[in-house]
Amino acid sequence: MKLLFATVYRSPEAGYPEEFFEVLYHLQPLYDNVIVTGDFNIHVNRPGDQHVGRLIKQLEQLSPVQCRPII
Numbered sequence: 100m101k102l103l104f105a106t107v108y109r110s111p112e113a114g115y116p117e118e119f120f121e122v123l124y125h126l127q128p129l130y131d132n133v134i135v136t137g138d139f140n141i142h143v144n145r146p147g148d149q150h151v152g153r154l155i156k157q158l159e160q161l162s163p164v165q166c167r168p169i170i
Contacts, residue, residue, distance in 0.1 A: 103130040107137030115150050120157050127161065135161075 103126055109116050116139065127133055141150045 100132065101130045103127070103133045105133070105135045105137075107135060107139060109137075109139045109141070111140045113140075115153065123161070133161070135163075 105119075105123065107116065107119060123133070123135070139154060141154050142148060143151050143155065145151060
């Protein structure tokens with residue numbers, strides 16, 4: 100099994116992480132599983148934020164599964 104583990108940090112002042120998604124889209128087919136962790140510093144609870152809709156759309160295209168802790 101081939102696994103890609105990507106860690107992201109986007110500074111709050113930075114622009115949209117365009118290059119990250121471009122690289123991820125090219126690499127994803129080469130791996131059985133992809134794990135993305137980190138901090139995009141994009142607050143998804145702010146619908147007026149220009150990056151929110153775009154981030155959610157791009158993440159959904161990757162067919163994500165959110166991991167939740169088992170308590």
